[in-house]
Every structure is written in structure tokens, then in C-alpha cells.
Amino acid sequence: MYQGGKYIKVEPGVEIFVQDVGSGDPIVFIPGWTFTTEVFHKQVEHFQKTNRVVVIDPRSHGRSSVTMHGNDYVTQGLDLAKVIEALELKNVTLVGWSFGCLTSWEYIRQNGTQNIKSLVFVDLSPKPLSTNHEQDWVEGPLDEIAAVYSTYLRDSEKQREFVTAYATDVMVQRELEEQELNWIVEQSLKTPHYVAANLFAAGMFADYREEAKLASDEVPTLTIIAEHWADQAKGFVQKHAPKSAIEVLGGHLMFWEHDEKFNQIVERFIQA
Known part of the structure; x- marks a missing residue:
């Protein structure tokens, strides 16, 4: 069991695993598609010295219950609210990755x-899919x-x-050691391929441009973007979340590969 590990029941038969450590103003870290609390271990280590740090395994991820229903982001929003209430x-401060x-x-x-x-x-873009992908x-x-959904999420081997x-190509900029790559892949495979496919489709068809603007208008907001698409992403954020601060760092898993820089960026932001 993780330090501070506990389970929170969000509905009959469904428990969400959370890591809850430290004290102070709460920061809640939410992993991306099929990933787990483990991915934020360097943030837990850093921020628990000054803050209460909560990291969530969303339903059907990691140590949380694997279910055949609710594998979408509407339900994840409901689950997050129940975790916040229970704790x-x-x-x-919410920190969502991907x-x-x-x-x-x-x-x-x-x-x-x-x-x-x-x-x-x-x-992550608040609208991850568009026919106008060049802009x-x-x-x-x-x-x-479409090819990822139809080809690579049909069984565990393809996943x-x-x-x-x-x-290898998007998440990390340096060459991964074999044990590091295995660790990343094994996290994802804790979510069954048929659930992963559902989450993939639910995420790709999401459109949160209104919420992105509302968020940046009403509370301090920071968007951290990977280097490989920074120019396109910065313009999109400036259009749809105009008051958001923007930082550019590393690849998609920059908070793991460049943890010291990432933690400094977030620390400056939340202390401002």
C-alpha cells in the first residue's frame, strides 16, 4: 500500500484509490488516459513538504475498481467531486495531465x-479532435x-x-531504459483494452472550450505544453483560454522527465 493510500466508495461496487499525504493547501493530481497515481511520484515527493497532496487512480485505472460502466469523462468528473467531498x-488546486x-x-x-x-x-487541448487539424x-x-481506436485498442497486445x-515517440524526449519503458507500459495495461478504447473515444470526442474559457476567466490558470506542438498549442490556448498563463517544457511526460523544472513552474504559479 502506498503511503497515505486509501479507497473512497463513489457508488455501490466502485472504489477510487487515492494517495493522500502532507498538509496545507490541497493539490489534486489527475493522471491521463489509462495511467495511475504512480506517474506523479516525483510531484508527491516534492509537494507533500508544503501541501496536502492527493493523487487519484480514476475508475478502471491502477488500483481503482475496474467497471464496465462509467468509463467516460462525465463520470470521472462526478467521481472527482465525490473524492473532493469525501476528503x-x-x-x-487541480492538476490534470493529458x-x-x-x-x-x-x-x-x-x-x-x-x-x-x-x-x-x-x-491537452480542450477539444482534442477536429477536422481542421492543421490549425x-x-x-x-x-x-x-481512427486507426488507433480501430487497430490498436482491440486487444492487450496491440494496446x-x-x-x-x-x-518512445511523444512522451519522453531522451532514450528510455528498458525498465523505464516497461514501467510506463505496465501502468497503462492495468486498464483493460476494452475500457481503454471506451475512454479513448470519450476523450477524443470531448469539447470543453467553454469550460476552458470560464476557468481562465474565473481562477488563476496555467497551461503547460510540450515542445513538439508548442506554437500551434499556444495560439489555441490564447484563443480559447485567453487569461491562462502558458509554459512550454519537454515532451508529453515532462513532469516525470523534467520533474525539477516542472515542479518549480507549478510551485511559482501556486504561490503567486
């Missing part, structure tokens, strides 16, 4: 920003995204192949 968190950003925006859609102190969105900030051209390629 009696007030004046929260599809974890969708969970934060969905929470805002359902609950507004009254219990939010600040927001950090790590490397909008999207995950990729429509045909490529492993996809995550391996994504980790």
Missing part, C-alpha cells in the same frame, strides 16, 4: 469554480486517431504496442 478538500484535463474541465462543468483555488492543465490544437489527424510507441 473534505477546500480551496483546491485526458486528466478533461476530468478537471468536466468537474467545472458540473460544479463551477467556487471550490477551486487554481488550475493546472498539462498538455487547431488536436491529438492528430482524424484518420490517425501494449501503441503505448510503447507513444511513450
Whole structure:
């Protein structure tokens, strides 16, 4: 069991695993598609010295219950609200990474920003898919995204192949050691391929542009973007979340590869 590990029941038969350590103003970290609390271990180590740090395994991820229903970001927003309520968190900073950003925006859609102190969105567009991929900030051209869904999420072997390629080409800039790559891939495979496919589609078809603007208008907001698409992404953020601060750092997993720089950026932001 992790330090501070506990389970929170969000509905009959469904428990969400959280790591809850430290004291002070709460920061809630939300991992992306199929990833787990483990990915934020360097942030837990750093921020627990000054803050209460809560990290969530969303449903069907990591140590949380694997379910056949609710594998979408509307339900993840509901689950997040129940975790925040159960832990009696007030004046929260939400840090969503990748599809974890969708969970934060969905929470805002359902609950507004009254219990939010600040927001950090790590490397995801509020509209991940568009036919205008040459101008909008999207995950990729429509045909490529369709191919991932129809080809690479049909069984566990293909899921492993996809995550391996994504980790190597997009998530990390340096060459990964074999044990590091295995660690990344094994996190993802804790979510069954049929659930991963559902989450992938739910995320790709999401549109949170209204919530992105509302968030940046109402509370301090920071968007951290990977270097490989920074120019396109910065323009999109400036259009749809005009009051958000913007930082550019590393690849998609920059908070793991460049943890000291990432932690400094977030620390400066939440202390401002």
C-alpha cells in the first residue's frame, strides 16, 4: 500500500484509490488516459513538504475498481467531486495531465469554480479532435486517431504496442531504459483494452472550450505544453483560454522527465 493510500466508495461496487499525504493547501493530481497515481511520484515527493497532496487512480485505472460502466469523462468528473467531498478538500488546486484535463474541465462543468483555488492543465487541448487539424490544437489527424481506436485498442497486445510507441515517440524526449519503458507500459495495461478504447473515444470526442474559457476567466490558470506542438498549442490556448498563463517544457511526460523544472513552474504559479 502506498503511503497515505486509501479507497473512497463513489457508488455501490466502485472504489477510487487515492494517495493522500502532507498538509496545507490541497493539490489534486489527475493522471491521463489509462495511467495511475504512480506517474506523479516525483510531484508527491516534492509537494507533500508544503501541501496536502492527493493523487487519484480514476475508475478502471491502477488500483481503482475496474467497471464496465462509467468509463467516460462525465463520470470521472462526478467521481472527482465525490473524492473532493469525501476528503473534505477546500480551496483546491487541480492538476490534470493529458485526458486528466478533461476530468478537471468536466468537474467545472458540473460544479463551477467556487471550490477551486487554481488550475493546472498539462498538455491537452480542450477539444482534442477536429477536422481542421492543421490549425487547431488536436491529438492528430482524424484518420490517425481512427486507426488507433480501430487497430490498436482491440486487444492487450496491440494496446501494449501503441503505448510503447507513444511513450518512445511523444512522451519522453531522451532514450528510455528498458525498465523505464516497461514501467510506463505496465501502468497503462492495468486498464483493460476494452475500457481503454471506451475512454479513448470519450476523450477524443470531448469539447470543453467553454469550460476552458470560464476557468481562465474565473481562477488563476496555467497551461503547460510540450515542445513538439508548442506554437500551434499556444495560439489555441490564447484563443480559447485567453487569461491562462502558458509554459512550454519537454515532451508529453515532462513532469516525470523534467520533474525539477516542472515542479518549480507549478510551485511559482501556486504561490503567486
